[in-house]
Amino acid sequence: MKKIKVLYIEDVGEIAGGPNSLLQLFSKINNSIEIHLFAPDGPFAEQARDYASKITITNKTRYEQIKFFGMSFPNFYHIYLRFIESIQLFFYVRKNKIDIVHSNDLDGHVTSWFLCHFFGIKVVWHIRIMTWPKILYKIKRVSQIIFVSDAVKDFSLDNQNDKNVSVIYNGINIEHFQRELDKYDYSHIRKKFNIHKDTFLFGYVSRIKDQKRQMIVLESILPLIRKGMDLKVMFVGDDSITRDVISGKENNYYNELQNFTKKNNLQNHVIFTGHQKVTAKFYKIFNGFIFPAINDSNPRVILEAMTSKIPIIANNTGGVMNMLENGRYGLISEVDNVEIFSEKIKNLVNDKSIIDVNKTFIKLRRDFSLDTHAQNILNIYKILLK
Numbered sequence: 001m002k003k004i005k006v007l008y009i010e011d012v013g014e015i016a017g018g019p020n021s022l023l024q025l026f027s028k029i030n031n032s033i034e035i036h037l038f039a040p041d042g043p044f045a046e047q048a049r050d051y052a053s054k055i056t057i058t059n060k061t062r063y064e065q066i067k068f069f070g071m072s073f074p075n076f077y078h079i080y081l082r083f084i085e086s087i088q089l090f091f092y093v094r095k096n097k098i099d100i101v102h103s104n105d106l107d108g109h110v111t112s113w114f115l116c117h118f119f120g121i122k123v124v125w126h127i128r129i130m131t132w133p134k135i136l137y138k139i140k141r142v143s144q145i146i147f148v149s150d151a152v153k154d155f156s157l158d159n160q161n162d163k164n165v166s167v168i169y170n171g172i173n174i175e176h177f178q179r180e181l182d183k184y185d186y187s188h189i190r191k192k193f194n195i196h197k198d199t200f201l202f203g204y205v206s207r208i209k210d211q212k213r214q215m216i217v218l219e220s221i222l223p224l225i226r227k228g229m230d231l232k233v234m235f236v237g238d239d240s241i242t243r244d245v246i247s248g249k250e251n252n253y254y255n256e257l258q259n260f261t262k263k264n265n266l267q268n269h270v271i272f273t274g275h276q277k278v279t280a281k282f283y284k285i286f287n288g289f290i291f292p293a294i295n296d297s298n299p300r301v302i303l304e305a306m307t308s309k310i311p312i313i314a315n316n317t318g319g320v321m322n323m324l325e326n327g328r329y330g331l332i333s334e335v336d337n338v339e340i341f342s343e344k345i346k347n348l349v350n351d352k353s354i355i356d357v358n359k360t361f362i363k364l365r366r367d368f369s370l371d372t373h374a375q376n377i378l379n380i381y382k383i384l385l386k
Contacts, residue, residue, distance in 0.1 A: 003034040004381050007089070007098045009108035013042025016207070017300050018104050018128045021170050026051035028173075028374035033381070036096060038089065038108075056092070079110060086114035093121055100124060100143075100381055106132055116142045122384050130155050130295040130318060137161075143384055146377075148298035149319030155295075166380060169323075171373025172303040174365065180280035181308060189285050193234070193271055200231040200349045203286035203310075205279050205301045206293065207237050208254045208272075213292040213315075213336065215253075218260050218270065220292075220342035224349075225269050231349055232268075233290070236282050238275035283308040288348050294335055296320060306364040311355035313344045323368075329360040 012019050023044070026035055030051040037055045039045045045055055089111065093101065102124040103112040109125050109132075116123035123142040130152050137145070137156050141164045147153035153167050187197070195201055202221075206212045217233055224231065235257075261270045276282070283289075289305035291314040298319040305312050312330035314320045324330035331348060333341040347354060 003032060004385065005034045005036065005097060005099045006381065007036040007038060007093060007096075007101045009089075009101065009103040009105075009112060010037065010039040010044065011105035011107045013040035013044055015043050015047070018126075019044040020300055021128070022104060023047055023051075024171065024173060024370055025374055025377060028370055029378060032378060036092075036098060038092075054096070078107075082107060082110040083114050085111045086118065089115060090119045090121070093119075099385060102126060104128065109136060113139070113142055124380065124384070127152060127156060128297055130297050132156070134158070144380055146380065149322050151319045151322055152297040166376075168373060168376045168380075169319075169368055170298045170300055170303065171368050171370035172300065172307060172364075173370040174307050177280060177304060177307045180278070181284050184281040184284045186284050189281055193273075193285075195232060195271075195285070196230075198230065200229075200287045201285060202231065202233045202288045202290045202345070203236065203282055203305075204233065204290050205236040205282065205304070206291075208235065208257065210253045211294060211296075213294060214257055215260065216292040216336060216338060216341055217290055218257065218264075218266065219338045220345055221269065222264055222266065223342060224346055225266065229346070229349060231345070232271065234271040234273060234282065234286070236273045236276055236279055279304070283310065286310050287352065288313065288345075290345070291315070291320060292333070292336075292341060293320075294318065298323070303364065303368050306357075306360050306368070309357040309361055311348055311352060311357055312360075313341070313348060315341075325363075329363055330355060 008022065010019055010022060026048060035052040037045065037048050037052045038058055039048070039055065040059065041057045045057060048055060093115070100122045101112050101115055103109050104126045112123040112125065115121045117140060125142050125145045127145060127147045134156060143164065145165050147156065147165065147167050148170055150167055153165065157165070190197065204214065204217060208214060214235055221231060221233055261267060283304060289310045289312045291299065291302060291312065293299070294315060294317050296318040302312065302314070302320060302323055312324065314324060314330055314332060315335045316332050317335050324332065326332065331344045331354070333344050
């Protein structure tokens with residue numbers, strides 16, 4: 001059977017959430033899809049070589065708003081650059097007989113919009129973030145929009161007009177991740193980081209940035225530690241992106257966390273691992289997983305924690321509420337409410353069985369397998385080509 005040819009546009013070179021999800025998808029569909037990739041140089045493109053027929057490396061500058069007197073305005077020059085890029089890609093699409101263009105980030109969405117409406121190419125937008133400008137959904141639609149959770153769809157569309165819209169949750173290769181977990185020795189890793197076997201260790205795997213709300217974690221554990229509770233928190237991730245270029249914020253959030261830790265003598269209770277190429281080994285040592293991020297659409301780390309059978313504490317925001325079914329499969333706190341988040345931490349330390357992780361794992365297999373995710377994407381392609 002002839003393979004469908006799909007050109008994927010990715011704006012990020014690192015192995016962040018979106019690129020990681022793409023790699024997972026590639027691993028399942030490369031036998032059915034001829035994968036072409038347009039992406040920056042970096043770890044993502046390097047790993048994608050295992051699956052892609054052809055990779056084009058781009059050095060494009062990512063979109064930034066113009067700041068003027070403390071206010072942010074659209075940068076129309078960048079939109080012009082995306083139009084020029086769409087012309088270049090049109091010739092690539094025609095030369096390589098590409099069937100569908102699938103974009104995964106804001107710059108790619110702008111480029112692919114031009115490809116769809118100026119050049120008549122079938123385009124899929126994969127919306128992985130809740131905070132893209134809502135004007136994206138008010139202009140003429142591309143061929144198909146995929147949202148990664150109901151929360152992202154409802155927020156983006158304001159519960160209106162579902163034309164050309166699908167919701168497909170991310171999936172995880174459960175067996176592969178479990179094999180990764182089994183490679184590592186629990187006691188050795190905890191010893192390496194000076195974590196006593198009886199200490200309750202909370203883990204947070206994420207970039208260090210304000211939207212992830214690591215500061216809420218520090219403020220929540222402070223009163224518990226002062227009361228003598230034996231717990232530690234490990235932040236797995238780096239601060240390589242300390243600016244939110246869409247909103248114009250440029251504060252170094254990582255330094256704020258470090259300063260708070262030192263000021264309140266939490267050095268013996270907080271661990272910053274920095275960037276880690278392999279994160280599975282850390283799930284092996286966590287007693288609980290915390291996720292106080294706001295507006296996170298469908299975080300892969302939640303799926304990894306579910307696979308690892310770790311009880312989860314998260315905020316009532318974004319796609320996490322759908323994933324944990326409003327608290328049925330994890331403890332839910334109010335956004336930025338330190339008192340409630342601290343209470344949830346205390347409850348879990350005192351009774352780890354408060355969350356039935358085996359039931360959570362059953363939900364994971366039912367709703368978030370990579371096979372289901374990949375088949376849903378393939379179905380979208382087939383419908384578009386009918």
